Amino acid sequence: MKILIAAAGSYGDVAPYTGLGARLREAGHTVALAADASYAQLVRAAGLEFRSLPADPRREGSGAPGGKRELMRRAAAFVRELGPGIAGAAAPGTDLLLLSATTAPLGRHVAEALGIPSLDLPLQPNAPTGAFPPVVTGTRSLGRWGNRAAGRLSLRIVDRLYADGVRDLRAQLGLPPASARAVRRRRNADSRPVLHGVSPALVPRPADWRPGLELVGNWWPYTAPDATLPPELEDFLAAGPPPVFVGFGSMAAGARDNGGSERLAATVVGALRRAGVRGVIQSGWAGLSGPADGADILTVGEVPHALLFPRTAAVVHHAGAGTTAAALRAGVPAVPVPVTADQPFWAARLAAVGAGTDAVPFRALAAEGAVERLAEAIGRAVREPSYRDAATAVARRMEAEDGAGEVIKAVESAA
Incomplete structure (x- = not known):
């Protein structure tokens, strides 16, 4: 046909x-x-x-x-x-x-x-x-x-x-x-x-x-059968423990429009460091960027989630349908940061199956105490085994579909 x-x-x-x-x-x-x-x-x-x-x-x-x-x-x-x-x-x-x-x-x-x-x-x-x-x-x-x-x-x-x-x-x-x-x-x-x-x-x-x-x-x-991650990202992954991925896809575009992409990036970097984890920040539509000389944080463009997510400690994302599913497929816990539309629904489903922390609304990243709130959620996702156990259980079921x-x-x- x-x-x-x-x-x-x-x-x-x-x-x-x-x-x-x-x-x-x-x-x-x-x-x-x-x-x-x-x-x-x-x-x-x-x-x-x-x-x-x-x-x-x-x-x-x-x-x-x-x-x-x-x-x-x-x-x-x-x-x-x-x-x-x-x-x-x-x-x-x-x-x-x-x-x-x-x-x-x-x-x-x-x-x-x-x-x-x-x-x-x-x-x-x-x-x-x-x-x-x-x-x-x-x-x-x-x-x-x-x-x-x-x-x-x-x-x-x-x-x-x-x-x-x-x-x-x-x-x-x-x-x-x-x-x-x-x-x-x-x-x-x-x-x-x-x-x-x-x-x-x-x-x-x-x-x-x-x-x-x-x-x-x-x-x-x-994802092409011979696809690989960029050499810089491979080197970063090999240089230390699994990092936390942070990406908001198209949903953070308003941050750039309002001149707030630098503030959002600073919040993310501060939260990762306060939580004591390495990080991979995806630039997305907002053009987010981590520190140029930071050995603990790397900024990347579009990379295949199927190749990267299984090698992360947790995924901080906007709770879009595709990213939510990709993190679960990898058996990785999530920190959902929903913005609008169907994203609060997926964030709630992640919490319901135990594979994600309670949502941190995107608007909260511009509020007082944002670094502490995001860092606390990241810390729980990485260090409390129940989140990864639940994500792994869902991943096994998805593998059969x-x-x-x-x-x-x-x-x-x-x-």
Whole structure:
């Protein structure tokens, strides 16, 4: 089959689909991945054809913290461009569309126009359930009825967010008017499968989900069989005990915008040294940098988590879905520092399975006592064996999962 995967957003929203695409290619399919142009090298390194989507998440400031209204404004500006981009990327001859949570509300209409099937492959458990509230609204349970009601409300908010884009796209494609909500209802009515790239070891499948909604396990960013860590990082790892990794991905972009990246880096360095551990700081979108002459702390760019995390003592991260899963896969304890969206949900799940400390909210890193608070959490994650024991137990369960294999089965069924 000729398959197009469409994914949009930050690195963590795109990278897992490179590994999935590589597995599909190994299974004999022709695979292209459509994403923002900044991910072209990432996609091609996985042996996939790259097709460009027009929406740049950095230009819209999607990694910067902000209130809910501002977040919605940025999201609306971001997705408005996606519809025509997905339609253009789905060149004639495409047999199947595989859609991320961000691209699905638009990609379904492209699939309808082309007369081909599509499959939703979200990275978050976003279907309404009584088991927990919507993953983007926080961690406070409203009870089973309240959680389900909030989940349905969350979907209506998404519908409203995409409404203009859906209307314009259907007109462009020559389709009659139909809302995203109506299309989703049709898909639910015939129990279309939705495969979530989430480990049931971290989030048990809700008992009240309809048939077809499944948590199949993670798919992972592509890592070449001969990939290695940079020599400077290898030398650092060999020079002492396992370090603590600190990285906030795209989520610390606001620190740079507000001139606070140096303060954030100073907080991180101070906390690592106060905790008495060596550190690896990932620069990320904020451009964080540790001391240039510090023998105990090294600054790195983008490196494969699959190669680095198993060699660390703990991982301090923004609790994005992908980084959370990567740390657990490595059997390494975590200190979650959530910023927004689904990150508090993943931070709470880490604490629930015992593999992470209580969350240190990102905003707390700018408050008085930030160094002491972060250092205390790092110290507990590194020195209390229960955290690593719990992470190791989850890692064993994840090792038995094959999320990409489950997608391949669904693709062959669609064929």
